[in-house]
Amino acid sequence: MDAPLNTVAVIGLGTMGTGITEVLARAGREVIGIDICQAAASRAVESLEASTARAVRRERLTEEERRGILTRFRTFTDLRAAADADLVIEVVPESYEVKQQVVRELDAVVRPGTIIATGTNALSVTRLAAESQRPERVLGLHFFNPAPAMKLVEVVSSVLTAPAAVAAVTDLALALGKEPVAVGDRPGFVADGLLFGYLNQAAAMYEAKYASREDIDAAMRLGCGLPMGPLALLDLIGVDTARTVLDAMYAESQDRLHAPAPILRQLSEAGLTGRKAGRGFYTYAEAGSPEVVRDALTPVEDEERAPGRTVRSVGVAGSGTMASGIAEVFAKAGFSVVLAARTEEKAQTAKSRIGKSLSRSVDKGRMTAEAAAQTLERITPAGSYEAFADVDLALEAVAEDLDIKRQLFATLDKVCKPGAILATTTSSLPVVACARATSRPRDVIGMHFFNPAPAMKLVEVVRTVVTTDDVRATVREVCTKIRKHPVDCGDRAGFIVNALLFPYLNNAIKMVEEHYASLDDIDAAMKLGGGYPMGPFELLDVVGLDVSLAIEKVLHREFRDPGLAPAPLLEHLVAAGCLGRKTGRGFREYARR
Template sequence: MQAPDSTTATAAPLGPFPTVAVVGLGTMGAGIAVAIARSGRRVIGIEADGAAAARALARIEEATSHAVDRERLTAEERAALLALISVDERLEAAAAADLVIEEVPEQLELKREIFAELDRICPAGTVLATGTTSLSVTRIAAATARPERVLGLHFFNPVHAMKLVEVVRTVLTTPQVAEQAAEFARSMGKEPVAAGDRAGFVVNGLLFAYLNQAAAMFESRYATREDIDAAMRLGCGLPMGPLALLDLIGVDTARTVLEAMYEQSRDRLHAPAPILGQLVAAGLLGRKTGRGFYSYEAPGSSKVVAESGATAVTRPAGRPVTSVGVCGSGTMATGIAEVFAKAGYPVTLVARGQEKAEKAKAQLARSLDRSVEKGRLTAEQRDAALALVTPTGRQADLAEADLVLEAVAEDLAVKRELFAALDKICKPGAVLATTTSSLPVISCASATGRPRDVIGMHFFNPAPAMKLVEVVSTVLTDPEVTATVLAVCAEVRKHPVECGDRAGFIVNALLFPYLNDAVRMLEEHYATVDDIDTAMKLGCGYPMGPFELLDVVGLDVSLTIERVLHQEFREPGLAAAPLLEHLVAAGCLGRKTGRGFRDHARR
């Protein structure tokens, strides 16, 4: 079965493998076939029967037609591309290929059977590649008599848009074959990343452990699905929240990948959260079935709809807040003061001494000036906000504030001392908030005689720009206080997410184990710093790779948070990676010292 003829191809074949067979033309296989043809190569698509082959060809023709409509291809380029693609129902057609890429369902025995047949059919020089996302490439290669010419080529969906290809070598794959495969990917305009043969490879190995922890967090009712997803989007700049992403990937697919990872690692963090199995058993697989963690308008739809029977949360009325106090003189304190002043709240900015307080206000003024320069504020708005900020070195000036936030050093003894002082100074009914990112809020609350008035308000840096605030209630926090803080967040145009008082809250509890896993991957010599960062940026759309982020956050800060998480949950997989410990001990703390996982002094 042949696509329409044309006298010319889109381009002369580039690099190795001028003829490529793709076995399995579902969504991924069809996308790969088109991408290969766009590089000027001949493509032999193979489907199991005539009807499936016809559907596959129609899928390819439809996809390329859409590309013309969206001006990604001209009509002439489309005709030339289609002329390079033929579709056959016989596996024997692969004998004409230099490279065969398998894209059949994720079933080990099915893949092994196909590879055994391909080994029999194809010439000895043909390279065989599996597109598996989670199965052992080594076990697939073992079905052939040429394991040295077998590897994994893991493309990402949608193939036309995603630049990453993981080139997965086994212990038997020859370096020449791996390099040929990498060059093949580059010639298609893709970015190859080298990976060894272990479950999940680079991207899924890091991504699915994080998704699993998010599912477990939701299952424990620690936070709502909406708050978990919003926290990771707004707090980390991720393109999707973890639970929405599980629905997009497919809950059944995620569970299969995690099972494979757990089988290899025996790490409890890779054991699929029970809720994943329950959803699979109920047939709630995500978008493709119309319901998973969320409910969708229809199977295959991306539009989330409210679930029938859902009831709104009834909250008590909050307390009035007309004035705010901020304790601290660092970047976070001045940023928070700026947020409230721009929203029209009078702010008392308290530092250790009048001079420090004046310097903090000057820093705030410089930030407002930058906003004027960038057109985000008018000069009048800047002046009005600045006039609302009163710097002082006297804690007693907080006596009439309705809401007081501390943003002092991340040291529990220092915070407890401050809260004990605030307890004596602040008026009855004042809300006292800590901006801690890792310390227990209840420990701050217990330093006062009014623990019901104490809450966590975890802003993200830089506070004026970051929309997220984690609102952390302790077992003693009055619901009226929580309602007050949620209302205030809305007034200052921040997005609040609610969670309980446990280590890491939402964002850090999900983010830092992922970062720690990346460090473990590096110290095991599984992949390089650059390859891991590239994989996560291109494969998941993350704004920064894990090592870029660690160097920005500070390795010492990261180590402290890892230790807090490990101490709280006592999970062996949360123990800080030894390499992280060693770098901190050596004074390599990231950008602030000029060296961390990268040498910034040379850049």
């Protein structure tokens, strides 16, 4: 197995197999494409011809280089064509029976030293290796779709895999310009092991009618910076594929969070498997099209809603980063803002912080000096909440402590005029508990902004069981005026974003606890394989481990699911005072400023 892997056979020329052949041929490998369907083989050739022609037009390839790539790719419909391969990669359908048959047949075809790689992301590599007469040469090689663009490749070893085979395949991945991550054999490996649990919870959230498909997807795109929302991603991956992966994950973990949401079965059995079928969670222009078209579930934009209340002035309670950011957002949008804190000095400090933020915007050319000055003039600092007497909307952004918030809402109830809307920015506490501290619970609502408020576009609009229609309508109108995207959700722990984000982060910690993968490999896997802007441990250290633990506890207490219990490692780090970047140490260490 010491010889370089110059000739590679790819079995299965669907979307993934075709992408892998392109990567290999472009990297100078002799590629043997095999598919029992001649039409699939022909489409793979056409795809390579089209992609290399585009590359020539864009001057990324010369015509001579293109001819060389096309010459190196040959297609066949007979498995015996793999006889001369140094490496065989199978990407046939996710079925033990189909994959096991391929592995058994390859034993009679390939040379004794040929490495056999399975492209599975859900099935046991060990179980597939056991079908071979030489299991030491069988491993997993999991590319991500689209293979030419995605950098991550998971190299999966079973307990039977020879280290030399792993080394040879890892060297090949590097030569292809990929980032190989070594992982052990368990369903989903690293990236999909974390990704599919999150996707499953999003499907269950939608099935429970907690939020619309559009709001769930918008929340995760705008609140977490993800390239796609979870339900759109399920449609892209294939609802049936997701169900297969989750079935395999649940069979091993017995974690209810991995048990496929019933809606995945229902859609699969109805043939509504996503983009490839033209319909899944969304409806598409045609099978295989990325274009989403309106259907019976699409929200009607001019839907008749309850008329909202007039909001001209806003009170923001608090003096921290979030309160300052929210006050800046409202003042930029033309609202008169009263920024109140426990003391006049704290309020003035908060206003000074806003002034510095506006100056940075001027320096970067995002606004004029005149507009910045006018924005700052709209903000009136106050050392008492009595200053909220005339505001139309009072919004609190104080400490995430229910007792503190309830005391504040009792005060707001006394000082604010009748008809004023009272809002909380809580990210995890029950909004209705704040409402009950007032004599006007129908006027109380949640407005969960994301940090930094001036930059982040999302606001979760959290309606309690008693919030009136006109209050919700007013807040949505206000969000539009301050150029934020509102998503509707009910009053339960985590709302949309945190309810989906923090179990994913918790599961990443569990992977490290179980010594399955390193911090660096997990972060790399999610950035390169999932398109996440930050890896889970980078994000945990930014958010703060104490904040993360508090949210995990709230989620566990609300849903009583054992899978949501905070990972012990997170609790230990918080107990040791390792809270992330703010203390100089969390999952990683940081230079002191």
